[in-house]
Amino acid sequence: MSSLQTRQGSLKIVDAARVAARGALFVTEARLRAMVKWLWLIISIAIANPVLYLISIGLGLGSYIDQNTGAMGVDGVSYLTFLAPALLATAAIQGAMDESVYPTLEGFKWNKTFFSMNATPLSGNQIAMGVFYNSLIRTIFTAVLYWLVMLTFGVLDSPRAWFAIFTAIMAGAAFGALMQALAGFLENENVFFTIVERFIIMPLFLFSGTFYPLTNMPIFLQWIGWISPLWHATELGRWLTYGSEISTPMLFLHFIFLNSILIIGLIASRRIFTKRLGK
Amino acid sequence: MSKSLIHARGLTKKFGDFTAVNGIDFDVIKGESFGLLGPNGAGKSTAMRMIGATSQRTSGDLTILDKDPDKFGPQIRAHLGVVPQQDNLDTQLSVVENLYIYGRYFGLSRKFLKGKIEELLSFAQLEEKRNAKVESLSGGMKRRLTIARALVSEPEILMLDEPTTGLDPQARHILWDRLFRLKEDGVTLLITTHFMDEAEQLCDRLVVMDKGAIMAEGSPAQLIKDYSMKEVLELRFGSERNAHMADDLRQLCDRIEELPDRILMYTEDGEELLERVYKKGFHPKTSLVRRSSLEDVFLRLTGRTLID
Ligand SMILES: Nc1ncnc2c1ncn2[C@@H]1O[C@H](COP(=O)(O)OP(=O)(O)OP(=O)(O)O)[C@@H](O)[C@H]1O
Ligand SMILES: [Mg+2]
Numbered sequence: 054m055s056s057l058q059t060r061q062g063s064l065k066i067v068d069a070a071r072v073a074a075r076g077a078l079f080v081t082e083a084r085l086r087a088m089v090k091w092l093w094l095i096i097s098i099a100i101a102n103p104v105l106y107l108i109s110i111g112l113g114l115g116s117y118i119d120q121n122t123g124a125m126g127v128d129g130v131s132y133l134t135f136l137a138p139a140l141l142a143t144a145a146i147q148g149a150m151d152e153s154v155y156p157t158l159e160g161f162k163w164n165k166t167f168f169s170m171n172a173t174p175l176s177g178n179q180i181a182m183g184v185f186y187n188s189l190i191r192t193i194f195t196a197v198l199y200w201l202v203m204l205t206f207g208v209l210d211s212p213r214a215w216f217a218i219f220t221a222i223m224a225g226a227a228f229g230a231l232m233q234a235l236a237g238f239l240e241n242e243n244v245f246f247t248i249v250e251r252f253i254i255m256p257l258f259l260f261s262g263t264f265y266p267l268t269n270m271p272i273f274l275q276w277i278g279w280i281s282p283l284w285h286a287t288e289l290g291r292w293l294t295y296g297s298e299i300s301t302p303m304l305f306l307h308f309i310f311l312n313s314i315l316i317i318g319l320i321a322s323r324r325i326f327t328k329r330l331g332k
Numbered sequence: 333m334s335k336s337l338i339h340a341r342g343l344t345k346k347f348g349d350f351t352a353v354n355g356i357d358f359d360v361i362k363g364e365s366f367g368l369l370g371p372n373g374a375g376k377s378t379a380m381r382m383i384g385a386t387s388q389r390t391s392g393d394l395t396i397l398d399k400d401p402d403k404f405g406p407q408i409r410a411h412l413g414v415v416p417q418q419d420n421l422d423t424q425l426s427v428v429e430n431l432y433i434y435g436r437y438f439g440l441s442r443k444f445l446k447g448k449i450e451e452l453l454s455f456a457q458l459e460e461k462r463n464a465k466v467e468s469l470s471g472g473m474k475r476r477l478t479i480a481r482a483l484v485s486e487p488e489i490l491m492l493d494e495p496t497t498g499l500d501p502q503a504r505h506i507l508w509d510r511l512f513r514l515k516e517d518g519v520t521l522l523i524t525t526h527f528m529d530e531a532e533q534l535c536d537r538l539v540v541m542d543k544g545a546i547m548a549e550g551s552p553a554q555l556i557k558d559y560s561m562k563e564v565l566e567l568r569f570g571s572e573r574n575a576h577m578a579d580d581l582r583q584l585c586d587r588i589e590e591l592p593d594r595i596l597m598y599t600e601d602g603e604e605l606l607e608r609v610y611k612k613g614f615h616p617k618t619s620l621v622r623r624s625s626l627e628d629v630f631l632r633l634t635g636r637t638l639i640d
Contacts, residue, residue: 060517063438063485069410071439083433087424165420171386172414173437173485174406331388332347 072174080170080183081190084156088187095148099195102144103202110136110264128266130295133208138217138290139263141199142283145221148195149229150254152188154245157236160184167330177327181237185230185319192225216293223311224286230318231282237325257281262288285310337362337489337520338383342392345378352378354544355392360489365511365521367538369531369626371636375544376524377417380493383522385409397488410438413487417494417524419478423467427458430466431481438485448484455510456480471498479507483514490514491522496530508533528626540626540633547633552626559632560624561587563602567595567609567616577614584608589631596628 072079088095115132127135160167160180170180196218203209232249239245260270260277261284267275278284285307291297292304336359345353353375360366368376381387382394385401385408394401396408421430431452435445453459456476461469469477475498482490490511496504511534515521525531531538532552540547540555548555565585569577571593578590581597585605589596599605602621609616631637 060486060519062518063411063413063487065486066440066444067410067438067485069407069439072410072437073406075439076437079433079436079439082436083422083425086429086433087422090424164423165418166422168386168416169414169420169422169434170437172384172409172412172416173434174410174439175437176406330386 067174069174076175076179077182077186080175080180081186083170084152084184084187085190087156088152088191095191095194096198099144099148099198100202102147103140103199103206106140107133107203107206107208110140128291128295128297130297131210134210134214134295135291136264137203137209137214138220138294139261139283139287141196141203141217141221142224142286142290143258143263144199145192145196145225146228146283149188149192149225150232152191153184153229153233154236156184156187157233158242158245161237161329162240162242167326171330177330178323180330181233181319181322181326185233185322188229188233189222189226192222192229196221196225211295214294217290220286220290220293223289223315224282227282227286227311227314227318230315230322232318234318234321234325237322237329240329257283282311282314335361337397338366338522339395340383340392341394343379343382343389343394344391345375345382345387346390351544353382356539356541356544356546358539358546358549360520360522362520363515363518364536365515365523365534367531367535368522368524368541369526369528369535369538369630370524370541371526371630371634373543374541376541377493379541380416380491380522380524384412384414384491410485411488413482413485413490415479415482415490415492415495417497419474421466421474421477421481423465426463426465427453427469427477428462430477431484434481435484440485445484452480452483455483472500472503475499476503476507487519489520489522493524494526495523496525496527504530528630531626538626540630542630542634542636548629555626555629556624558629560628561598562600562624563598563605564622564624564628565597565599565602565605565609566618566620566622567597567614568593568618569595569616581609581614584612587632591637596631598624598628 115136118132119126126132167180171177200215200218235249236245256277260274261267261281262278263283267278267284270278288299289304289307292299338360341357342355343353344351344355356379368379370376378387382389382401383396385396385405388402397411399408401408422433425433428449431449432445435448453462456479458473458477461473466474466477479495496507499507511521521534523534535552537549537551539549548559550558574595575590578588578595581595582588585597585599587598597605606619606621627637
C-alpha cells in the first residue's frame with residue numbers, strides 16, 4: 054500500500070446537501086452498472102418470453118379460440134388483441150420483480166451492499182428509491198421490447214395498441230414496489246421463494262383474467278383478480294387498446310387502485326429499508 | 333466545535349432483552365487514534381455501528397462531530413470513512429467500479445474520482461486487478477479494497493472494525509504505516525481489534541470492553557502499568573501438570589494466572605524470578621520472560637484471555 058496524495062478532507066470535498074438531493078439517483082446508477090452486466094440475459098429474456106408466448110398461446114391457442122368463437126372473437130376482438138395487454142403487463146411485472154426482489158435480498162443479506170451504502174450520506178429512503186427507479190427502468194425496457202416483438206409478429210391490429218405499454222408499466226411499477234417492500238420485510242428469503250412466489254404470486258397470475266375475462270371465473274374466485282394489479286392493468290389496457298366496454302367509475306377504480314398500490318409499496322419500502330438498516 | 337469529535341455517555345444498545353452495549357462513556361479527541369479492545373461478542377461492532385450513525389442507539393447520549401446521529405445521520409456520515417468488520421463490497425462489480433460508485437454515494441464528481449481511484453488502487457496495490465470482478469479477489473485483496481474504499485471521500489474520522497483480519501503480515505504492517513500517516517494528516521482514527529500488538533501499535537488511547545461494558549481506559553502503557561506488572565514469566569510444565577504446579581509456585585510472586593497450556597507469573601524482574609523458580613527445584617519444560625502486554629491487562633480485568 055503506497056501513500057496517498059495531498060488530502061483536502063471531506064469537510065471540503067463532500068457536499069451532503071448534494072447527496073440529500075440526488076442520492077437515490079446515485080444508487081440507481083450503481084444498480085444500473087450491475088444490471089448492464091446481465092444485459093445479454095435481460096435482452097434474451099425480454100425477447101424469448103414474448104416469442105414463446107406468441108407462438109404457443111397466441112398462434113396455437115389463439116387460432117383455436119378464434120376458430121371456435123367465430124367473428125365475435127373474445128370480448129369482440131381477436132384472441133391475441135384481447136391477450137396482448139395482459140401478456141405485456143405480465144412481462145413487465147416479471148421484469149420489475151427481478152430488479153426489485155433480487156437486489157433487495159442481495160443488499161440486505163447476500164452481499165450486504167445496502168449496509169455499505171448506508172454508511173455513506175445515503176439514507177434508507179434513498180436506497181429504497183434508487184432500487185425502485187432501477188426496477189422501473191427494467192420494467193420500461195421489458196415492456197417496450199415485448200411490444201416491439203408483438204409488432205414484428207403483426208399481432209397488434211389496433212392502432213392504439215401501444216397504449217398497453219403504459220398500463221403494463223403501471224402494473225410493473227406497482228407490483229415491483231410492493232414486492233420490494235415484502236423482500237425487505239422478510240428476513241428469511243426462503244419464505245419469499247417458497248411461500249410468496251407459490252401461494253401469492255402464482256395465483257395472482259392465474260386468476261387475473263389474463264387468458265379469459267375475469268367474469269368467466271366463479272364469483273368466489275374473482276376477488277383474487279380484484280386485489281391483483283395485473284387484472285386492473287389488463288382491464289385498463291383492454292379499454293385503451295381496443296375500447297373494451299367498461300364504465301367510467303371502473304376506469305377510475307383501476308387507475309386509483311394501481312396508483313395506490315404503487316404509493317403503498319413505496320412508502321412501505323422506504324420505512325422497511327430505513328428500519329432494517331437502523332437496527 | 334468542541335474538542336471531542338465523538339462523545340458518548342451511557343451509550344446503550346439492546347436487541348430485544350439482550351444488552352449488547354451497556355452504558356459506555358468515552359470521548360474521542362480530534363487527531364487521536366482511539367481503540368476499542370475486547371473479545372468476541374464484547375459489543376465493539378455494535379458500538380461502531382452506532383458511532384457510524386447507522387444503527388440507532390437504545391439510550392444514552394451520543395454526538396459525532398457535535399451532531400446527534402438520530403437527527404443528522406447523513407450529515408455525520410458525510411465525514412466518516414467506514415471499514416466494516418465484514419467486507420460488503422458489491423461483488424458483481426469490478427474493483428474500479430466499487431471505488432467509483434462508493435465515491436458517487438458521497439456525491440463526488442466523476443472528474444475528482446478519476447484521479448482518486450488511481451491513487452487508491454496504488455494504495456491498495458490492486459492496480460493489476462483494477463478490472464477484475466470483486467468476486468474473483470482473494471480475501472486479503474477484498475479487505476484492502478474495503479479499506480481503500482473508505483478513504484475515497486477523504487474522511488475526517490476513519491472507523492476501522494478489525495481492519496487487519498485476513499491480511500498477511502506484510503499487508504498488515506503496511507496498513508499500520510499508512511494509518512500512522514493518515515493520523516499525521518489530522519485524521520481521527522477509531523479502531524476495534526482483538527489483536528494486542530495492533531492495539532499497542534496503533535492506539536494512543538483505548539478502552540477495554542467486555543460483555544458490553546468498559547472495564548478500563550487509558551493509553552496502552554498506562555493500562556499496562558495500572559493493571560499488570562512490568563514483566564511476565566511464562567512457564568509450561570505440560571498440560572497435566574500445570575494446574576498442580578500453580579499452587580506451589582504461588583508463594584514465589586504476587587500474582588499468578590493459570591491457563592490451560594501455561595502458567596503466567598507477574599513480576600518486576602522476570603529473569604530473577606526464573607532463577608528462584610529453578611532454585612526451588614521446579615523444572616518447567618519451557619520458560620519465557622517477556623514484557624507485560626495488553627493481553628495481561630485483559631486477563632487481569634476479566635479473568636479470560638482475549639483469543640481463546
Ligand atoms: N443485530 C443483532 N441482533 C441481535 N443480537 C446482536 C445483533 N448484533 C449483535 N448482536 C449481539 O450483540 C453482542 C455484541 O456483538 P458485536 O458484534 O458488537 O461484538 P464484537 O465485540 O464486535 O465481537 P467480535 O469480536 O466477534 O466482532 C453479541 O452477543 C451479538 O450476538
Ligand atoms: Mg465485531
